[in-house]
Amino acid sequence: MTTVASTAAGLPTGGAPHLSHLDVLESEAVHILREVAGEFENPVILFSGGKDSIVMLHLALKAFTPAPVPFALLHVDTGHNFPEVLEYRDRVVAEHGLRLHVASVQDYIDRGVLKERPDGTRNPLQTLPLTEKIQSERFDAVFGGGRRDEEKARAKERVFSLRDEFSQWDPRRQRPELWQLYNGRHAPGEHVRVFPLSNWTELDVWQYIAREDIELPGIYFAHEREVFRRSGMWLTAGEWGGPKESETVEKRLVRYRTVGDMSCTGAVDSDATTLDAVITEIAASRLTERGATRADDKMSEAAMEDRKREGYF
Amino acid sequence: MSVLSDTTVDTLCFATAGSVDDGKSTLVGRLLHDSKSVLTDQLEAVERASASRGAAVPDLALLTDGLRAEREQGITIDVAYRYFATARRRFILADTPGHVQYTRNMVTGASTAELTVILVDARNGVVEQTRRHTAIAALLRVPHVVLAVNKMDLAGYEESVFAAIAEEFTAYATGLGVPEVTAIPISALAGDNVVEPSAHMDWYGGPTVLEHLETVPVGQDPATRAARLPVQYVIRPRTAEHPDYRGYAGRIVAGTFRVGDDVTVLPSGRTTRISGIDLLGEPVDAAWPTQSVTVLLQDDVDVSRGDLIVPSTAAPPLTQDVTATVCHVADAPLTVGHRVLLKHGTRTVKAIVKDIPSRLTLDDLSSHPHPGRLVANDIGWVRLRTAEPLPLDAYEDSRRTGSFILIAPDDGTTLTAGMVGGFG
Numbered sequence: 001m002t003t004v005a006s007t008a009a010g011l012p013t014g015g016a017p018h019l020s021h022l023d024v025l026e027s028e029a030v031h032i033l034r035e036v037a038g039e040f041e042n043p044v045i046l047f048s049g050g051k052d053s054i055v056m057l058h059l060a061l062k063a064f065t066p067a068p069v070p071f072a073l074l075h076v077d078t079g080h081n082f083p084e085v086l087e088y089r090d091r092v093v094a095e096h097g098l099r100l101h102v103a104s105v106q107d108y109i110d111r112g113v114l115k116e117r118p119d120g121t122r123n124p125l126q127t128l129p130l131t132e133k134i135q136s137e138r139f140d141a142v143f144g145g146g147r148r149d150e151e152k153a154r155a156k157e158r159v160f161s162l163r164d165e166f167s168q169w170d171p172r173r174q175r176p177e178l179w180q181l182y183n184g185r186h187a188p189g190e191h192v193r194v195f196p197l198s199n200w201t202e203l204d205v206w207q208y209i210a211r212e213d214i215e216l217p218g219i220y221f222a223h224e225r226e227v228f229r230r231s232g233m234w235l236t237a238g239e240w241g242g243p244k245e246s247e248t249v250e251k252r253l254v255r256y257r258t259v260g261d262m263s264c265t266g267a268v269d270s271d272a273t274t275l276d277a278v279i280t281e282i283a284a285s286r287l288t289e290r291g292a293t294r295a296d297d298k299m300s301e302a303a304m305e306d307r308k309r310e311g312y313f
Numbered sequence: 314m315s316v317l318s319d320t321t322v323d324t325l326c327f328a329t330a331g332s333v334d335d336g337k338s339t340l341v342g343r344l345l346h347d348s349k350s351v352l353t354d355q356l357e358a359v360e361r362a363s364a365s366r367g368a369a370v371p372d373l374a375l376l377t378d379g380l381r382a383e384r385e386q387g388i389t390i391d392v393a394y395r396y397f398a399t400a401r402r403r404f405i406l407a408d409t410p411g412h413v414q415y416t417r418n419m420v421t422g423a424s425t426a427e428l429t430v431i432l433v434d435a436r437n438g439v440v441e442q443t444r445r446h447t448a449i450a451a452l453l454r455v456p457h458v459v460l461a462v463n464k465m466d467l468a469g470y471e472e473s474v475f476a477a478i479a480e481e482f483t484a485y486a487t488g489l490g491v492p493e494v495t496a497i498p499i500s501a502l503a504g505d506n507v508v509e510p511s512a513h514m515d516w517y518g519g520p521t522v523l524e525h526l527e528t529v530p531v532g533q534d535p536a537t538r539a540a541r542l543p544v545q546y547v548i549r550p551r552t553a554e555h556p557d558y559r560g561y562a563g564r565i566v567a568g569t570f571r572v573g574d575d576v577t578v579l580p581s582g583r584t585t586r587i588s589g590i591d592l593l594g595e596p597v598d599a600a601w602p603t604q605s606v607t608v609l610l611q612d613d614v615d616v617s618r619g620d621l622i623v624p625s626t627a628a629p630p631l632t633q634d635v636t637a638t639v640c641h642v643a644d645a646p647l648t649v650g651h652r653v654l655l656k657h658g659t660r661t662v663k664a665i666v667k668d669i670p671s672r673l674t675l676d677d678l679s680s681h682p683h684p685g686r687l688v689a690n691d692i693g694w695v696r697l698r699t700a701e702p703l704p705l706d707a708y709e710d711s712r713r714t715g716s717f718i719l720i721a722p723d724d725g726t727t728l729t730a731g732m733v734g735g736f737g
Contacts, residue, residue: 017601019603021323021324023604024324024603026605027564027603027604028564028603028605030593030605034546034564035545035659037545037546038545038546038618038659063562063593063605064546064548064562065548065591065593065594066548066552066555066558066594067550067551067555067558068550068552148393148394148395148396149395152376152393155394156392156393162725175726176417176418176421176727177421178420178421178424178642178716178718178727179712179713179716179718180425180564181656181657183656183718183720183725183727185654185720185724185725186725187724199396199405201396286353287352287354288354
């Protein structure tokens, strides 16, 4: 516990000790996780192996301790994953005795249901496997690690966000969210996306990872990697389709600020090999994490909104 | 503020309100921009979008108007949450729309805010939307209200213009019971008195908007009130390691709970004693708002989601007859005889609308008796009968245990925001 003014034994007169900002965020996220456990039949945690979903899982472990997490995990596997992230995912699942569902983009491509895009990015292709898995498994609440500080369409997102039977988001018909009285009612076929980290910023997430000493996949820390330049970003060379003939591979010291599909997630030049160094680097950065590392968000001014409307997380 | 560590810097949740075209989004953009909370790629995106629309200078409103329809229409449709920090404080800003048809979103923003900034166009002064927003801030008991008289550059930076608006507004707000009004003359477009003091208004000696936001006292200290723990979930591992563990999980909304306290579980009224408190896995002696905890009880009493744990010496009354001030937020009206669900804390019960004694007319604060129904954005007084007794505090004593929402049983729509107690 990280209260600062005093411990429980020395409760000062006139009020409670001041909770740190991470204590407040943690307590709020736990409240949201427990509301879902109390109100829904079949919730699932979207888990990408990225830092936000890792923090969300850590919070779920704390929220129900000493009982196990009452939710399964769902990974949308683009087929273009970083191997370190898949290894991390499987290790975490085994360590905590969790159930893992996988929705595979590659399966959809192999079956001819989805078509590879000319630009090779598979991020937009995730929506169909995700929404079909939600329907077939009858998940009624789907936790996402999305934060409102990430992007201006996400800034409009409710904590409990209703999706219709086609998993669509209609930002103009969102339920007012009053006090902390979250309304999880939904008709059969509909589900609710739930965002326990809504009020966290990127810096909060990193400070919390440092405070709780949470392990992350190694790609978040500076390491030497073969990369090439495309659309102003360093992309990892690999079997997914890069580099093209006109692009040259070079070895650079880089790290990732976000984890996503390899075809559209860029690395940043960095020598930050420790948590403290990463936090110092982020605090000084003049770029948002998405601006620095996501090609797909740059496609249009409303790229995120358009994908979210269709059911993307 | 140290970037590496957990900090004790406190957080102010605040909301903006104002009529369409009063410049709310520009003010928010200016606050973010001048407090250096806008990063390079965000600013570049705004510059690109502004240029493609033929604007000569970057339109800071585009920083916050995130939806396609908002940018097309140049208005804010839905509440957006923004995060920024200065060396003195962290801020969560609910940027809420001004248009009458989106008033419910202003209610949403105000329900969790400790401060509301209400914008007025210096050329128009106090208008109907100003009164509506001030009434909502008063009813929702937002502790601090700031009047930002905007577009002072278009009013010649005249002190008399500002003084007349500030006087009219303060009289109205005080009549509604708003405890404190701070009036600030600004130009969001030019940046006067938002973050930097204005060079054009020597006659003004008060704080800038940001200075005020950084220094206004926060936290009504719910720790000093009677303790309240709505039970969210029962934790029962039933594992070899913890065969008999039975913990009641919830977030403390008021007061302090200590191990050894005599407590009562409502609505059953059974009494027992706290034998342990777990703070996310760590045993502690005491816990307070807004910690999420798990409470262990000495006796094996029946406790489930929806119950409220309170000190035996300070239990709220139980009632099935609820009198409340409400803001109706749904498109379909609320009518006498309507069967609804009522969510209070973690408990959802059936309820029926017995009577709608009056509706508030915001122009002159007069009440319109027995309107029969409330339509979207109406504020009124309602009597409800619930199927089960509820432990209710008055909203004026507790924004958490004195509030509820009404939900449509058929499609789950959130119908109405409710505050226990009459007009006051």
